[in-house]
Amino acid sequence: MTATNTPIAWIGLGIMGTSMAGHLLDAGYPLTIHTRTRSRAEPLLARGAKWANSSQEAAENCEFVFSMVGMPAEVEEVFLGPLGVLKSKSSPRVIVNMATSSPTLDRKIAKIAKAQGIGFLDAPVSGGDLGARNATLSIMVGGEAWALSEVMSCFERMGKTIVHHGDVGSGQLCKVVNQLLVGANMVAAAEALMLSNETGLDSWKMLESVGGGAASSWTLTNLVPRMLRDDWDSGFSLAYLAKDLKIAVETCQELGLKLPGLALSQRLYSRLDELGHGAHGTQALLKLWKQAEASLAEG
Amino acid sequence: MTATNTPIAWIGLGIMGTSMAGHLLDAGYPLTIHTRTRSRAEPLLARGAKWANSSQEAAENCEFVFSMVGMPAEVEEVFLGPLGVLKSKSSPRVIVNMATSSPTLDRKIAKIAKAQGIGFLDAPVSGGDLGARNATLSIMVGGEAWALSEVMSCFERMGKTIVHHGDVGSGQLCKVVNQLLVGANMVAAAEALMLSNETGLDSWKMLESVGGGAASSWTLTNLVPRMLRDDWDSGFSLAYLAKDLKIAVETCQELGLKLPGLALSQRLYSRLDELGHGAHGTQALLKLWKQAEASLAEG
DSSP, X not given: OXXXXXXXEXXXXXXXXXXXXXXXXXXXXOEEEEOXXXXXXXXXXXTTOEEOSSHHHHHTTOSEEEEOOSXXXXXXXXXXXXXXXXXXXXXXXXXXXXXXXXXXXXXXXXXXXXXXXXXXXXXXXXSHHHHHHTTOEEEEEEEOHHHHHHHHHHHHHHXXXXXXXXXXXXXXXXXXXXXXXXXXXXXXXXXXXXHHHHTTOOHHHHHHHHTTSTTOBHHHHHTHHHHHTTOOOOSSBHHHHHHHHHHHHHHHHHHTOOOHHHHHHHHHHHHHIIIIITTSBGGGHHHHHHHHHHHHHHO | OOOTTXXXXXXXXXHHHHHHHHHHHHTTXXXXXXXXXXXXXXXXXXXXXXXXXXXXXHHTTOSEEEEOOSSHXXXXXXXXXXXXXXXXXXXXXXXXXXXXXXXXXXXXXXXXXXXXXXXXXXXXXXXXXXXXXXXXXXXXXXXXXXXXXXXXXXXXXXXXXXXXXXXXXXXXXXXXXXXXXXXXXXXXXXXXXXXXXXXXXXXXXXXXXXXXXXXXXXXXHHTHHHHHTTOOOOSSBHHHHHHHHHHHHHHHHHHTOOOHHHHHHHHHHHHHIIIIIXXXXXXXXXXXXXXXXXXXXXX
């Protein structure tokens, strides 16, 4: 159990990061924060967090550093950039990447950290904005056991399912599996809705009939109703899913593993992102189908 | 509310049919039964059901006829064959096909029935052997409202979600959507497990991390553990899913609708059936993957 007077740095205050860091603040940890757009830090600054001008500055004099940013390039910048965590003059004990990025990148960061005597964990999450707000995230951890036990008390403030999968990168690998399922279940749901529409069924009645049994999924229960209401708002922006599916495909390529369902969902989400729908929720897959069904099916 | 002294005929006593007919017997309906293999009728005969030598004979002197057989060819035989229900000398009021078959076939039977003054319903189910045993099936009904109200009391003995989708064939169309989802969710689950295996993750830990959130599905919760235990027993034989997916693909062809995820799952399940795995449970998809992954991915 880590004492709650241990100073902590938090980098990245999007919707997820703000909720997660807020739980650490609530628990009493002295918190230093940094994020690209300073205005996003205001709510936590008002609650007592301390501002830092860079990731490097945030990491100075903190024992643990958590980062929750968007894209792999930002992850690299936060940890390895000229003003990154690993340039700090005083060394933190453990640094943690909670963003979804490639296992390869995380292994690279871990290696450089280890040479400086710093523990590294990859700890991507699932559960979305709601899970972050309610501290019910699933946290998938890769890295050395001693490093995990150092920050376990912090993870317990953010999530309810915390699983140690193995070496550095294994948390990311589990998240890759998670995203494969998210993408594939959405393709299934969108196709089901297209078929239901085209055959003239009432899709709400269809959902009532199929939603409780062997055909059911989180996607069907939670996102198909949003499709039916023409609600394309983002709980999770599809640009991020497109990025995650690309990581999944690259991981398969490295393994020489061919997964045609994954290849399909990756292709569909890339196309949708290229067409400018990246800020929409993942359920906007249906839109693409309606627009360009034939070319998609053949592409 | 139909009086429980209304004489009923039941045709088809597989695992599902036996449970479903048993509920009608328990409710007190006088039941006449027929099935291809007489020995399968013994348990219900011992409980007071009456034997008939053909579908035609079963239908004589009964007001309602329910049929629950396996393949579309058998459905056609039961209703339209030389010893079929529609050859009976005395007309039943309503006849019901509860098997999954093509909407086109059911429309054909309905038309012939109507010419004889008989109501027809398509009423395929989901929920499997457990749903049949516990009378918790989802029953998807197509056909005229008057016919449904005649047999509603019987349906209520067998299922808990009974939805009227519209004209004859619409129950089958909804079941087609259901099976599209079942097939696609299984492809997703099998690919997730392959990726988990190949990356060296502990798949039980993977399930713990991904099973509770946005990646979750009935398949992941119920059938992936069976894959992990090398348990290929059938709750639902994949030969039937292969048949259902073929109906789904044919339905899309009639509509000019291209659904690449459905095309993939149909291709995989046909291959598996051709290779002689038809009697295995649908979770045996994983086996095929392990055997012939590259050719499947490219086929």
